[in-house]
Amino acid sequence: MPKTLPEWLDYIERQHPKSIDMGLERVRAVAARLGLKKPAKKVITVGGTNGKGSTVAFIEAIARAAGWKVGAYTSPHLLAYNERVRIDGLDADDAALVAAFAAIEAARGDTPLTYFEYGTLAALWLFAHSKLDLAILEVGLGGRLDATNLVDPDVAVITTVDLDHQDYLGDDIEAIGFEKAGIARAWKPLVLGDDDPPASVLRHAYAIGANTLRAGCDFFFDTADGPGNRFSPTDATPPAAGHWTWRETRRALQDLPLPRLAAPAQLRNAATAIAALRALGKALPTTAVAAGVAQAHMRGRLQRFMRKDVEVVVDVGHNPQAARELARWLATAPTTGRTHAVFAALGDKDVRGVVEALAGRIDAWHLAGLAEHGPRGVDVDAFAARLAGTAAGDGARHATVERAIHAALEQAAAGDRVLVFGSFHTAADALAGLEGARS
Incomplete structure (x- = not known):
């Protein structure tokens, strides 16, 4: 039996003949044996082609600034596997991950798991033992058949939909959109970061009764240089230079600091993160939003x-x-x-x-x-x-x-x-x- 984290990572990489084997049957069976249910009081699952990791970072930073105990599961990592699991802003240490992998190994029997499935179960096991207010799960690939989708989220987020991973998700935007929309749940909020998402996403949301919240339709963002999307209200107070405003129908958060993350798309990711947290229905002070937007950061993003x-x-x-x-x-x-x-x-x-x-x-x-x-x-x-x-x-x-x-x-x-x-x-x-x- 492996003892150290490097030994475990080498071991789990060899336990399935494929690096990617999409489907929920295996991982759901092992999760049931582990007694894993909901990993936190509230769960937000984030999917999309691009912007997932940054949106998770904004959600995490804002929620922590509001005083919530937060866990975040992301992938892939850059320099150390520990980066994939964060609890209260800290990467999981080797001992915690080793304990999680050992628990999974004891429960799985002869069920083969992929490297990503082991990692997802390890994150959920650690979250379940941490008494979290919020768990944020980043989809690995697609959504409908991704291991993270064994958890029913309170809010689902789709940042963007574009061509990528066509070998697994389909050859066109509509097919890929359908796969990503699989993280939505009936009668629960689905936050869409695209102004114009694929029709397949909207059709699926309508079919299951998900409550869609769309950028440029249900929430908006603009800067002193102009609107970040198609909303330009005549009665709005223009943001000061170096600041921006997030809006929904009945509320505006004004004079927010620009994101520390630099790309133009990060303003949209921050706005989408705010919409996701607002959709939970919990109080979200403007001071926490401002602090989280300013503090959120990620390696490897400009x-x-x-x-x-x-x-x-x-x-x-x-x-x-x-x-x-x-x-x-x-x-x-x-x-x-x-x-x-x-x-x-x-x-x-x-x-x-x-x-x-x-x-x-x-x-x-x-x-x-x-x-x-x-x-x-x-x-x-x-x-x-x-x-x-x-x-x-x-x-x-x-x-x-x-x-x-x-x-x-x-x-x-x-x-x-x-x-x-x-x-x-x-x-x-x-x-x-x-x-x-x-x-």
Whole structure:
């Protein structure tokens, strides 16, 4: 039997023949043997293509500022597995995770579980023993058949819907939307961060009687520069510069600080988080909202470092929708010099779509391989071949992300920027070198 956390992680990775095996039968059976029911007094489940992790961070920070005891389960991690489970703002320690995995192993019998299913059950087991006011669960893949969906949430959130993971979720937005809408529950709130969500999401919500709350329809946000969505009321007091306003039909939260998280989309994520917490029906002081919005942070979301006179920015963005948001950020945060891209992605991603979204904002490309990151990883030559004919196709090639960053910094002049992106693995490799060794 494994004893340490690294031993357990190695063990659980080998207990199922597939890394992804979607479905709830196995994980539900083991949860029943563990006696796992609701992991907290209230539960919010967050799904979507992009923005899930940031929305969880905003919900967590606001709720904690309001004095609630909060647990958050997110994935994947960047530098240490412990990042996936937070209780009262602290990552779970090795001993707690080891105890959770041992309990799961004792209960599962001969039921095979995937790595993610083990992790989800471990988080729920730890939450159930922590007497939480609120548990926040981030969907791993899709929603309907994701392990997190064994819990009935009080509020479900879908941040965005776009093309990603088509091998598992379907080839078009409507099919993917249906899978993500599976986290909604009958007669419970479903918060939608998109102004114009797929019809499949709205149809499913209507069919089960979920109460949809839509950005641009049921809640709104605007800044001193103009509305963040399609709402521009004539009787509103304009926010002061550097502040923003969140609104619903009967209430407005004014003069909120701008998010510490930098991308333009983070204002929408913060607004969606506020809507989700309001949908719980619990008191939410404006001071707690302001403090949470200002304090929420996450690694690998436009995380900035300075290397001499060159800014290095690391982001986990890995699909065309995320790339479009990166392009928007580059447009709103220009540098005095050139922008160098370090780009590395897994083999199943729409890398040509990513480059197309960013091409006009990048001056020099450095491609890197992720061959060491499992069966989905590719070496740099195979990666470059997939980009032939694009703006990045003739970029410099490097075996690893670390080497690509080093080369980009060598090429960069004072005032330039190096943007590192393309995968959670890319961000993890970058952060391991930029802020410390990987755990």
